[in-house]
Amino acid sequence: xxxxxxxxxxxxxxxxxxxxxxxxxxxxxxxxxxxxxxxxxxxxxxxxxxxxxxxxxxxxxxxxxxxxxxxxxxxxxxxxxxxxxxxxxxxxxxxxxxxxxxxxxxxxxxxxxxxxxxxxxxxxxxxxxxxxxxxxxxxxxxxxxxxxxxxxxxxxxxxxxxxxxxxxxxxxxxxxxxxxxxxxxxxxxxxxxxxxxxxxx
Ligand SMILES: Nc1nc2c(ncn2[C@@H]2O[C@H](COP(=O)(O)OP(=O)(O)OP(=O)(O)O)[C@@H](O)[C@H]2O)c(=O)[nH]1
Ligand SMILES: [Mg+2]
Numbered sequence: 011x012x013x014x015x016x017x018x019x020x021x022x023x024x025x026x027x028x029x030x031x032x033x034x035x036x037x038x039x040x041x042x043x044x045x046x047x048x049x050x051x052x053x054x055x056x057x058x059x060x061x062x063x064x065x066x067x068x069x070x071x072x073x074x075x076x077x078x079x080x081x082x083x084x085x086x087x088x089x090x091x092x093x094x095x096x097x098x099x100x101x102x103x104x105x106x107x108x109x110x111x112x113x114x115x116x117x118x119x120x121x122x123x124x125x126x127x128x129x130x131x132x133x134x135x136x137x138x139x140x141x142x143x144x145x146x147x148x149x150x151x152x153x154x155x156x157x158x159x160x161x162x163x164x165x166x167x168x169x170x171x172x173x174x175x176x177x178x179x180x181x182x183x184x185x186x187x188x189x190x191x192x193x194x195x196x197x198x199x200x201x202x203x204x205x206x207x208x209x210x211x
Pocket of ligand 1 (some may be wrong): 034035036037039040041042043062063064086089143144145146147152177178180
């Protein structure tokens with residue numbers, strides 16, 4: 011009986027759509043990443059990088075990874091648009107913070123934006139994946155350097171977190187990053203928390 015029930019529970023969890031919020035400063039490469047995700051995981055090719063425009067509103071990508079349906083929200087990162095990010099905190103299962111690893115001059119601004127975001131109670135327990143994008147660029151910071159600059163190691167107690175290098179232009183590193191997300195969302199308390207929050211509304 012127990013195995014039947016746990017089997018049903020696992021099935022329900024597997025088919026539940028997981029919501030991933032992608033934020034970060036403008037020009038970090040969020041939309042380029044979103045379009046690359048479409049090309050990697052769906053039959054419809056995403057936009058080529060040279061056709062991607064700065065985001066004013068919201069872009070979406072639906073796809074399935076490791077048998078799990080995912081919905082990614084990509085929100086504009088320009089300073090005047092960052093207040094919109096918080097509208098999605100309560101419903102996202104995980105946060106992806108995209109960093110232009112080649113633009114060290116903006117690390118301080120990016121860290122301040124990340125710290126503000128992580129300070130929001132609506133993101134309680136949500137796994138954090140920091141993507142050190144533009145790994146193809148000469149002089150791009152390594153994941154260890156980004157972790158150090160953004161103080162990511164210190165967050166381990168509060169939420170599962172990881173820093174991974176990607177190149178959104180080519181897709182390098184993107185699949186391992188998505189796998190980390192799916193695995194850590196499922197292991198986290200976030201799906202149950204969001205389910206309970208929705209039931210109580
Ligand atoms: N070299 C390199 N450039 C990249 C990569 N990913 C994105 N870019 C470039 O970075 C610039 C900004 O990319 P976007 O995807 O528009 O950035 P964004 O984070 O969505 O920016 P906003 O919509 O303004 O928040 C574009 O010129 C991209 O081609 C990458 O992996 N390597
Ligand atoms: Mg964009």
